[in-house]
Amino acid sequence: MSAGSTRTGLSLLSPAFLVMAATLLAPVVALVVMSFWSQSGFDIDRSFTLKNYARLVEPGEGVVWYGIRFPFAYPVPAVLMIKSLAMSFVATICVIGLAWPMAYFLAFRVIRNKAMWIILLTIPFWTSYLLRVFSWKIVLGFNGAINSGLMWLGMIKEPLEFLLYNPVAVMITLAHSWIAFAVLPIYVSLEKIDRSLLEAASDLGDSRWTRFRRVTLPLSMPGTIAATLLVFIPTVGDYVTPTLVGGPGGMMIGSLVQQLFLRQDNAPLGAAVSIVMMLIIAALVGLFLWLIGYARMRKRIG
Amino acid sequence: MDDPIIRLDNVEKSFGDFRALKSISFDIARGEFFSLLGASGCGKTTLLRILAGIEQPTRGQLTIDGKPMAGVPANQRPTNMVFQSYAIFPHLSVRENIGYGLVYQKISKAEAKARTDEAIELVKLEGLGDRSAHQLSGGQRQRVALARALVCRPKVLLLDEPLSALDKKLREEMQQELRSLQRTVGITFVFVTHDQEEALTLSDRIAVMAGGKVLQIDTPQGLYERPNCLDVAEFVGTMNLFPAKVTGVDGAKAVAAGDPSGEFAGISAGRPAAVGDTVFMAVRPEKIAIRAGAGQAGRNQVAGRISSVSYLGDRSHYLVAVDGLAAPVAVYLSNLAGQGMVGTPGADVTLSWDETSVLVLDRA
Numbered sequence: 001m002s003a004g005s006t007r008t009g010l011s012l013l014s015p016a017f018l019v020m021a022a023t024l025l026a027p028v029v030a031l032v033v034m035s036f037w038s039q040s041g042f043d044i045d046r047s048f049t050l051k052n053y054a055r056l057v058e059p060g061e062g063v064v065w066y067g068i069r070f071p072f073a074y075p076v077p078a079v080l081m082i083k084s085l086a087m088s089f090v091a092t093i094c095v096i097g098l099a100w101p102m103a104y105f106l107a108f109r110v111i112r113n114k115a116m117w118i119i120l121l122t123i124p125f126w127t128s129y130l131l132r133v134f135s136w137k138i139v140l141g142f143n144g145a146i147n148s149g150l151m152w153l154g155m156i157k158e159p160l161e162f163l164l165y166n167p168v169a170v171m172i173t174l175a176h177s178w179i180a181f182a183v184l185p186i187y188v189s190l191e192k193i194d195r196s197l198l199e200a201a202s203d204l205g206d207s208r209w210t211r212f213r214r215v216t217l218p219l220s221m222p223g224t225i226a227a228t229l230l231v232f233i234p235t236v237g238d239y240v241t242p243t244l245v246g247g248p249g250g251m252m253i254g255s256l257v258q259q260l261f262l263r264q265d266n267a268p269l270g271a272a273v274s275i276v277m278m279l280i281i282a283a284l285v286g287l288f289l290w291l292i293g294y295a296r297m298r299k300r301i302g
Numbered sequence: 303m304d305d306p307i308i309r310l311d312n313v314e315k316s317f318g319d320f321r322a323l324k325s326i327s328f329d330i331a332r333g334e335f336f337s338l339l340g341a342s343g344c345g346k347t348t349l350l351r352i353l354a355g356i357e358q359p360t361r362g363q364l365t366i367d368g369k370p371m372a373g374v375p376a377n378q379r380p381t382n383m384v385f386q387s388y389a390i391f392p393h394l395s396v397r398e399n400i401g402y403g404l405v406y407q408k409i410s411k412a413e414a415k416a417r418t419d420e421a422i423e424l425v426k427l428e429g430l431g432d433r434s435a436h437q438l439s440g441g442q443r444q445r446v447a448l449a450r451a452l453v454c455r456p457k458v459l460l461l462d463e464p465l466s467a468l469d470k471k472l473r474e475e476m477q478q479e480l481r482s483l484q485r486t487v488g489i490t491f492v493f494v495t496h497d498q499e500e501a502l503t504l505s506d507r508i509a510v511m512a513g514g515k516v517l518q519i520d521t522p523q524g525l526y527e528r529p530n531c532l533d534v535a536e537f538v539g540t541m542n543l544f545p546a547k548v549t550g551v552d553g554a555k556a557v558a559a560g561d562p563s564g565e566f567a568g569i570s571a572g573r574p575a576a577v578g579d580t581v582f583m584a585v586r587p588e589k590i591a592i593r594a595g596a597g598q599a600g601r602n603q604v605a606g607r608i609s610s611v612s613y614l615g616d617r618s619h620y621l622v623a624v625d626g627l628a629a630p631v632a633v634y635l636s637n638l639a640g641q642g643m644v645g646t647p648g649a650d651v652t653l654s655w656d657e658t659s660v661l662v663l664d665r666a
Contacts, residue, residue, distance in 0.1 A: 199356050200389035202376040204403030204454065214402075218393045 028278075035271035044268065052272035077256060077273050081280065084252040087167055088235040091174040095231045096224065098175065099182035103223075106183070107190035118187075121180050129177060133244050136173040140164040140245065165247025173241045178234075182227035189223025190216070225292060229285060236281055237274075253277055303329040305368070307458060307490045308353065313362035315348055315514075322348045324514040326362070330458075330492065330507075335484050337493045337501040340511035341537070346494045347386075349511075350460050353492060355379045367457050377406075382451035383460040386467070388443045390435040390450075397422070397431035399446050403454040421453040424483070441472050448480075452487060461493045465500065477503055498538050502526065510534045526586075530572050532663050535584050542590070542631045543582040544604075545665070548575045556662045557601075558583055560626070564599045568660025575662050582663045587632040589659035592620060592644050597652030602660065606631060608649045618643065622651055 035052055038045045060073025070078045102121075110117050124132060139145045140163040147159035163169065193216065201211040239254030246252070253273070260270030306329035315323040323345045330336045338346040351357040352364060355376035364371045367380055382403070391399050400421050404414040422431055425445035430438070438446065444464055451459055465473045465480075481504055484491050495501050501508050502522040509519045510533075518530045529535035532543075546558035546566055556575040557567045566583040575581055596605045606624040617637055621630040631653060635644070645651060 194387065194389065196385045196387050196389040197391060199354075199376070200383070200385055200391075200450075201402070202356070203354055203381075203383045204450065205377045205406035207377055215391060 037268045039266045080253045091171045092232040094175040103186035169245040170250040178231045185223040185226040189220045307332045309365040311363040335506045337505040337508045339501040344511040345514040380457035382456040384464045386462045388447040421449040425449040458490045548579045567657040570662045584661040587634040590633045596650035603654040
């Protein structure tokens with residue numbers, strides 16, 4: 001690349017870069033710095049310390065959660081971290097499981113008015129995230145749509161209490177909120193598949209199912225992986241949904257960070273929890289991508 | 303035809319109101335290199351896809367190797383196809399692409415590997431087995447597609463314009479290779495092309511198609527020398543057409559008067575001409591003799607004036623304007639030893655030809 005085009009490239013990138021630096025890099029740096037400070041009373045002690053991080057792994061009596069032992073003096077962040085990862089994982093699986101057939105339908109079965117279908121898909125996004133989460137409160141609530149519907153049908157006498165304010169409600173809401181984000185990348189990767197590849201697979205002996213397994217599915221992987229990450233990463237740290245529909249049992253790690261910052265007035269510890277959460281998610285995503293790449297590499301050689 | 307590999311009996315295909323194929327019936331012999339030739343939209347690719355089982359005929363019957371193919375899906379037919387786009391699986395290596403169909407053959411892993419190796423060698427891709435599709439040139443992709451189809455040992459290999467994406471030199475090379483490959487493996491090839499030269503070079507027989515119909519099925523020589531209608535005459539090679547009115551008939555031979563360009567005698571291509579018919583007297587450019595000077599107009603002889611000369615090395619193309627004809631007459635002359643150019647543009651010339659070179663074609 002010549003010096004001129006390098007300069008053009010940089011100047012084209014610079015507005016985005018400046019925005020990124022201001023809104024992403026700066027807060028992360030601030031968070032990192034803060035996590036090495038400490039809270040004393042109402043003030044923040046700005047001398048360097050590792051005690052926030054030490055607190056997260058300090059051994060102690062601990063708790064047992066679903067048969068897993070957390071031997072820490074302050075086990076809440078660890079438990080919530082594992083719980084958040086598990087809930088996000090389930091929500092992500094549900095999202096991909098629901099989004100995949102939709103994307104497949106859109107890519108292979110819809111011939112006319114594709115644009116209209118895609119617009120229909122984005123309709124939930126015309127209302128705010130908060131409203132969509134709130135609508136689930138109305139659907140699942142004590143006097144909500146499901147309960148009053150079932151009571152009207154005479155199937156139950158008392159409203160069901162297990163619908164709202166628990167991890168399942170959080171996962172349902174998360175899955176619904178993120179599904180359209182997953183449909184689009186999967187749809188794009190399916191739409192890109194050259195139809196003659198499918199004809200060639202049939203011609204070479206594949207049945208519909210083996211063709212799907214040997215051609216369609218592998219070629220959709222880039223979109224499917226993108227959709228998985230696009231849903232998993234933001235849902236782990238979400239705190240709006242657990243706050244609104246999760247109740248005490250549906251708390252996630254994001255809720256803890258919010259509480260540490262705002263209610264418990266321990267911003268440095270909240271920062272440390274955030275940083276650790278970020279690192280764990282990054283490590284998991286890295287591991288996930290490495291496993292996929294490794295599988296492909298093995299296939300190449302073997 | 304006794305025991306043909308492919309038999310088409312009144313095959314029709316409609317897409318909505320559009321009739322892509324109209325009552326196609328013909329046989330293809332075992333081991334034949336058979337081409338479907340026609341302009342784009344003539345139905346040749348649709349016919350090939352019906353043979354492959356990718357499309358189903360709306361009506362009519364298709365038999366391959368003695369078995370009716372109605373209801374037999376593509377993956378259970380004894381055919382394999384080389385696609386126009388090659389359709390190389392981008393997520394698989396060359397070796398995996400070529401071996402793709404072998405999992406359905408009842409053979410051991412070792413034998414599958416041996417057959418893949420053999421196919422790689424056959425199409426001269428040694429050492430490229432581990433490459434992925436995007437690391438291949440156009441010619442190499444074409445070879446992978448060919449090997450992938452041949453390795454399954456189909457009874458019929460279907461080729462959908464496999465050479466159209468290659469540049470001229472590579473295309474000619476691949477034509478030779480395809481031809482010798484077909485002789486080596488002995489499989490029936492059905493080859494779709496819009497390139498008449500390619501069809502003539504490669505095929506044992508050619509079906510010329512237009513508007514969803516087969517116009518003529520013949521050997522390359524037969525098509526060129528004895529086209530049965532105007533469309534075939536114009537599609538295969540270049541043809542000079544003299545409009546004329548039949549004045550006398552003697553068996554297949556007919557005499558006709560051109561208006562105003564002279565008198566012609568020729569042989570009827572299709573049904574015998576009748577006196578009074580308006581016809582085209584058709585002559586190939588290389589059958590015409592050209593001589594300097596304005597001669598007398600006579601039977602199979604016209605006078606004209608050179609309007610352009612193209613020197614092509616081994617031969618020269620003359621375009622000669624003849625009074626009364628809208629299009630100039632094309633004359634191809636071989637540049638033989640000791641033979642100079644006949645003239646330059648503007649020179650008067652006389653054109654003449656033998657009556658055995660003249661075809662009488664119905665004016666469509």
